[in-house]
């Protein structure tokens with residue numbers, strides 16, 4: 218049995234996705250595989266769906 222995928226919204230930051238993860242685009246192309254990925258939830262990333270740290274520059278908060 219594989220480990221579960223755990224999605225944790227980080228305070229004032231991205232969603233951390235832990236566990237064996239494959240992120241694909243709408244055409245099914247693999248964008249990233251790994252044990253941990255960080256997905257943007259602020260909308261400012263220039264590398265969506267991944268976090269590129271822009272949330273800090275923009276002063277985004279999750280509240």
Ligand code: FES
Nearest residue numbers: 257259268271272
């Ligand atoms: S959450 Fe980090 S760039 Fe959006």
